[in-house]
Amino acid sequence: MLTQLYIQNIAVIERASIDFGEGFHVFTGETGAGKSILIGAIGAVLGFRVSRDLIRTGAEKAMVTALFERLSDETCSALSALGYEPEEDGTLLLSREFSAEGKSSCKIGGRPATVSILREVADTLINIHGQHDNQALISPERHIRFIDSYAGDGELLAQYRQEYAKLCSIKQELEKLNMDEVEKAYRIDLLTYQIDEISSANLKAGEEEELLEQKKQISNSAKIIEAVGQADLAFSGDDENEGLVAMLDSARDALSTAGRYYADLEGMASRVDEMYYELREYASDLRRCASEMDFNEGDLDAIEARLDTIYKLKRKYGASVEAVLDYLGKSTQELQSINRSEEMQAKLEAQLAQTAYSAQKLAEALSEKRREAAKRLTEAVGEELRFLDMPFVRLEVKSEIGALSADGIDDMEFLISTNPGEPLKSLSKIASGGELSRVMLSLKNVLADRDRVGTLIFDEVDTGVSGRAAQKVGLKLKQASHGRQIICVTHLAQVAAYADRHYLIEKSVRDGRTFTDVRPLDRSGRVSEIARIIGGNEVTDTILSSADEMLRFAERQVDK
Template identity: 50%
Template structure:
């Protein structure tokens, strides 16, 4: 359950810490006091999209922290999947900071996290029901989800969706083969031409680079020969001059002679002799290089022609021989697929029929479960609506067979009739705002036993109702709170009086700045707040007595 909500610099709230309790919690306050800000803060820490406008004027950042205790097994499993662990005492803390520079720092038990991680965890921790969800009831797309949560096995739904996805994958592959014969003939002609052109080129990996190097050498052969000639003359000498090899050899011989009398000269002779051998090797290597640069105009012409061919092929099939070879293999594979397409289509058709039969089988099982669940769900919702002062409402779950989609073969729609004898019609055509709120509360009550979420938040679920209907809504919320933590933002005294814990959201102005604070109310504070809700700005002894009586009747006497 949500045990603490800490808010800092959110809208008109500078700092606020609320210690929520088990059971039924209510928040009240004057219009504009900031009740919706608490809901916005919860949306933020649960990973929902938020705006920088939420940051308090003058502040650079806002911060929200939500602490949860006694988390359930589903949350623990999700934490493990995401790489987090709860605190030793089982506490889970979600935190989010929103800054003006668009940075959004999130943490789970002090460790860095992403907004999507908060969203995944938040969906298992809290369900916030507000007016937007009531109006979501008007969309039939949401109705199947409510029904499935009531009585459709999750494993069966997963089995169906896996079979359905497999069926779609096979169909997509089969469709890729099914082209008309004229298009197939054109593709075969094009692929055959491209394959022949590339095969006749006898491409070799790295060939283009090697030919470019060879062409570069041939084009600069005169410069290379001139440089090598200078080196050869320096090493071997010219007519009438001594080269480096001969000179160093003579120096080594002289040192050898001196070494007979001077030991250090003998050591030096070995070093100079090594230089002589190295220069002789260099001279031989220069001779070998000379043999490689023999200029052959015909061979250069062949290289140019080959590079020109590779260039033209490269414009069509890839910038390198490796890319062209890969393209060749792709063409061969495509041609093989087309040539074998009839056989492959037959194989895929058989596989598709098999996958479709499996999906249809699972869809039929889903449909049967929904049919059985719909009867129970409808009866339970009508029972709850009767308690909520809607005794003559007929609530019907309409089930219609459709083509297979990701949810099976059913179209589910909730219909109601508010007057006996009138046919049931879609909610959008019949229900008012107050009726939608009670229908949603009835559905939540029916689902309370199957939902694993421990905290339900109702944001002004009492909109559009009053009198005994409001009393019934309060009683129903209290009933739900026996198995779940319920937090309700309300403006009705009948509902607030029934809560186990009452928090007042109060707006004050100090030094020309607006501040919103949240206070846990004592019995006396609750009495005065209920009197304010009942009587407005003027509080009388009568309204105070009325408030005291409401608390006493709700079992919350002094």
């Protein structure tokens, strides 16, 4: 259950803190006051996509936090699976902060989280049903989702989809094998040529780098020999000049002699002695390296030719020797597959038949479960609709069997007749806006019994409804709040009258800036607000009296 919502710098809401409780909550206010902004803020903390335009003008960042109590077992399980846990007092705090630069950060219980993790947890806490949900009712291809939800066939549907995906994969493999003979012969010739061309080159991983190093050495052999000679001369000297080794030998002898008489020089003599032997070793290594050098400029042509071969292969088959070798491996495997195509085809066709049979059986089981659920669902929704002032409504599901698809073999659509003697027709062709709203509310009410989410939010789900039907919608929402928390944004006085808690969203201008405030109303405030909804700008004593009577009537209805 949502117990507190804190909003900062969301559109025209600079700062708002809203406390919630049990039962039925309504938000009302003038058009444009910010009711949709409130729903957007709740959606943000639930992990929905957020636009930068949602951040208040002039603010660098915005923030929304939501505190929940009485967490369900599903929420606790989801938290545990994701590595989170509630506070010691059983509460859970979700928060989301986002900046004008598009950066976003989420937290669950004070710990960092991703948007997807936040959304996964939030799905067990709140369901938001907005006006756009009615679009699902006029899209027949989406009707099967409602039936699946009521049937509780998620596990069976997942099994079927896994088998169907396997079936599609096998079909794709078969399509690759079932190429015509001309294409097959062409592919065999091409692969054979490519394999022979690469194989005959006898490429080795790292070969190109070694050849380039050899080429660099041979091309610069004169410079290398000259430099090595100069270094050797510096180390060992010649007939005219004493080398570093000899000079350091003289220095160490002198320091050794002096050290016998002057103790401070003993350490220096020891270090110079070490330097002497190390330098002599360097000189010896240099002479050995020079003796092993073998720069044959005749090898340069062979190296250039080899590099040219590698370059041509790379241009055709990959950006490196390793990539060319990888291409060779894949081509060899493909050629082997084509040569074994008849054997593989027979094997795949056997797998295809077995998988198709399994998928068909799962689809049939899923279809049977859906048809049974569809009958129960339409009966339950019909009862709800009759309560919502649609006494002659008939709701059925047209079900047709087709080929296997990602959703099974069923093509299902809700059909409705709202008046006696009228035939059943598609919802999109016969239902008005108000009727669609009532059908959606009825569906949500029936499906809510299958869903343990503790909080349901309805964003103007009563659009297009008026009069006695609106009163019935309010009563139905009130009844639905028994055992769960209902939050509703409404523009109908009849709905607002049934609320346990009523909040006013109002906009004002201060110092040239627009501000939206959210405040709870006491009974007197509720009477004034309901009167405003009824009468608009002209609120008379008669309208106030009517508003008070509307509240009293709602209270009496609830007490029955």
